[in-house]
Amino acid sequence: MIAQRIEKIGSYTLYYLHDIGRMGLFLFYALLGTFKRPFRFAALVKEIRLIGANSFAVIFFTAAFTGMVLGLQGYYTLRQFGSEGLLGSAVALSLIRELGPVLTALMVTGRAGSAMCAEIGIMRISEQIDALDCMAIDPFRFLITPKLWATIISVPLLTLIFNVVGIYGGYVAGVYILGVNPGAYFTGMEHSVINKDINLGIIKSFAFALIIIWVCAGRGYFVQEIKGAGFGAESVSRVTTQAVVISSISILICDYLITAVLL
Amino acid sequence: MSTSTIKFIDVYKTFARNSSNPQTVLDGVNFELKPGKTTVIAGGSGQGKSVSLKLILGLMKPDSGQILVDGKDVAQMGKKDLKEVRMNFGVLFQGSALFDSLTVYENVALPLQERTKASSDEIRERVTKSLAQFDLAGHEDKYPAQLSGGMKKRVGLARALQLQPKFMLFDEPTTGLDPAKSLEIYRLFYKTQQEFGYTSIIVSHDIPKIFNLADQVIVLHQGKMSVFDSPEEIQWSEDPNIKSFVEMTMGHVYQSHEMERIQ
Ligand SMILES: Nc1ncnc2c1ncn2[C@@H]1O[C@H](COP(=O)(O)OP(=O)(O)OP(=O)(O)O)[C@@H](O)[C@H]1O
Numbered sequence: 001m002i003a004q005r006i007e008k009i010g011s012y013t014l015y016y017l018h019d020i021g022r023m024g025l026f027l028f029y030a031l032l033g034t035f036k037r038p039f040r041f042a043a044l045v046k047e048i049r050l051i052g053a054n055s056f057a058v059i060f061f062t063a064a065f066t067g068m069v070l071g072l073q074g075y076y077t078l079r080q081f082g083s084e085g086l087l088g089s090a091v092a093l094s095l096i097r098e099l100g101p102v103l104t105a106l107m108v109t110g111r112a113g114s115a116m117c118a119e120i121g122i123m124r125i126s127e128q129i130d131a132l133d134c135m136a137i138d139p140f141r142f143l144i145t146p147k148l149w150a151t152i153i154s155v156p157l158l159t160l161i162f163n164v165v166g167i168y169g170g171y172v173a174g175v176y177i178l179g180v181n182p183g184a185y186f187t188g189m190e191h192s193v194i195n196k197d198i199n200l201g202i203i204k205s206f207a208f209a210l211i212i213i214w215v216c217a218g219r220g221y222f223v224q225e226i227k228g229a230g231f232g233a234e235s236v237s238r239v240t241t242q243a244v245v246i247s248s249i250s251i252l253i254c255d256y257l258i259t260a261v262l263l
Numbered sequence: 264m265s266t267s268t269i270k271f272i273d274v275y276k277t278f279a280r281n282s283s284n285p286q287t288v289l290d291g292v293n294f295e296l297k298p299g300k301t302t303v304i305a306g307g308s309g310q311g312k313s314v315s316l317k318l319i320l321g322l323m324k325p326d327s328g329q330i331l332v333d334g335k336d337v338a339q340m341g342k343k344d345l346k347e348v349r350m351n352f353g354v355l356f357q358g359s360a361l362f363d364s365l366t367v368y369e370n371v372a373l374p375l376q377e378r379t380k381a382s383s384d385e386i387r388e389r390v391t392k393s394l395a396q397f398d399l400a401g402h403e404d405k406y407p408a409q410l411s412g413g414m415k416k417r418v419g420l421a422r423a424l425q426l427q428p429k430f431m432l433f434d435e436p437t438t439g440l441d442p443a444k445s446l447e448i449y450r451l452f453y454k455t456q457q458e459f460g461y462t463s464i465i466v467s468h469d470i471p472k473i474f475n476l477a478d479q480v481i482v483l484h485q486g487k488m489s490v491f492d493s494p495e496e497i498q499w500s501e502d503p504n505i506k507s508f509v510e511m512t513m514g515h516v517y518q519s520h521e522m523e524r525i526q
Pocket residue numbers: 278279288306307308309310311312313314315357
């Protein structure tokens with residue numbers, strides 16, 4: 001009994017170490033693909049369109065309503081202390097430091113990360129990745145690297161859009177609905193948002209972008225080697241779910257860590 | 264004429280080795296291809312023909328034994344050397360393995376775009392010509408999901424032949440084609456081999472017709488390969504397994520054109 005249990009623990013440990021190892025190599029080869037010729041510029045542009053531009057609507061609405069909710073909530077909290085004038089800074093700081101990067105990353109995970117994982121997973125199970133290998137075309141350079149850079153370019157830009165739209169959402173709720181002084185909304189913001197806050201937001205959005213592409217593309221790439229995933233279409237669906245969960249949780253954990261270290 | 268050859272030395276491959284029900288697919292296999300000639304691998308379904316091709320390509324590793332491609336053992340190779348070796352291969356997968364988000368034209372053009380420095384005009388000319396050869400003119404803009412099974416095979420063939428490789432591996436090239444199309448494909452094999460001098464392996468169930476192309480025949484049965492220098496030799500075999508194979512697939516008497524001439 002005990003021997004069996006220990007054996008099981010051992011085999012799980014080995015599996016997870018192996019998994020971490022191959023995921024590490026995956027990222028390494030994906031980055032290395034950047035330096036291999038020919039660089040697939042057209043694919044990069046296409047991926048930016050798929051991952052970035054097509055997420056615009058989702059990001060816009062999420063940001064607008066998040067900003068408006070922040071405006072409402074912030075207003076009622078601040079009014080208790082008679083400081084409605086701080087509404088602008090409260091909304092802007094929450095968005096720039098936390099909600100902008102985190103919500104953008106979560107939305108992109110759900111929209112583009114899952115799609116990426118499923119696409120690569122299907123290419124794997126239908127031998128398309130093997131076919132690339134056999135044609136001596138590096139699958140990393142060909143498939144993964146364009147997605148990597150497209151994500152790293154898109155996510156920070158989407159975060160920027162999120163922040164701007166969110167701040168105007170707060171403005172709409174605060175100024176038009178609740179009657180906060182429009183001048184005070186922006187002046188307060190200018191005074192309280194400092195470079196450090198903006199840098200924190202930027203660092204987060206780059207880190208989250210890396211998590212999304214790494215986890216989602218990586219899981220898809222190894223779809224056949226993941227314990228308990230099953231086979232065929234089912235394995236792709238399970239692994240996609242798994243990738244979205246791992247990516248989302250990692251984003252939240254990473255958010256905490258970056259905040260704790262840098263704030 | 265090229266001098267390229269592939270050699271298996273004592274190759275063993277077992278699936279599910281650690282389970283209670285291990286399955287030995289290759290049980291000490293030895294053979295050598297004839298340079299610049301065609302070897303046909305025949306054998307029942309599920310006997311390990313596709314696995315043998317994957318071993319040659321380094322997509323799977325044998326449990327033991329050597330697989331020499333031009334004298335170098337692919338079983339021991341790293342990623343980089345494997346890529347070097349694969350440069351010399353053209354492969355038709357059993358399931359075609361077309362890139363399903365690319366059109367027919369893009370699929371066939373891909374090896375040229377990624378592996379050669381040909382201009383887009385040259386590529387267009389070559390691809391158009393070879394699509395016409397495979398009777399695919401007019402279907403350039405279709406996606407693999409919109410093709411029939413036989414059409415997929417032909418696109419896969421056109422793609423595999425683009426880079427004029429030293430080795431060609433065809434996994435069931437004519438399964439799903441009507442007899443006229445099969446015959447056409449066989450003529451194309453003959454013609455392209457005369458032209459480029461590649462060494463080829465054809466896995467096929469199209470017995471006895473495929474034997475007209477064969478310079479050597481390998482019958483795979485229960486993990487063992489029996490090598491014959493001509494299709495006729497098979498019929499003289501004393502091995503009961505081979506005898507029953509011959510009777511099942513070819514009937515009692517089969518004679519290729521040469522035999523007919525001799526008699
Ligand atoms: N990845 C794998 N894992 C476990 N078993 C496998 C795997 N690939 C192949 N096999 C097994 O190996 C055996 C040989 O498979 P293979 O695909 O080589 O057959 P085949 O000779 O090509 O048959 P067919 O003529 O039907 O294509 C089969 O019994 C199959 O179940």
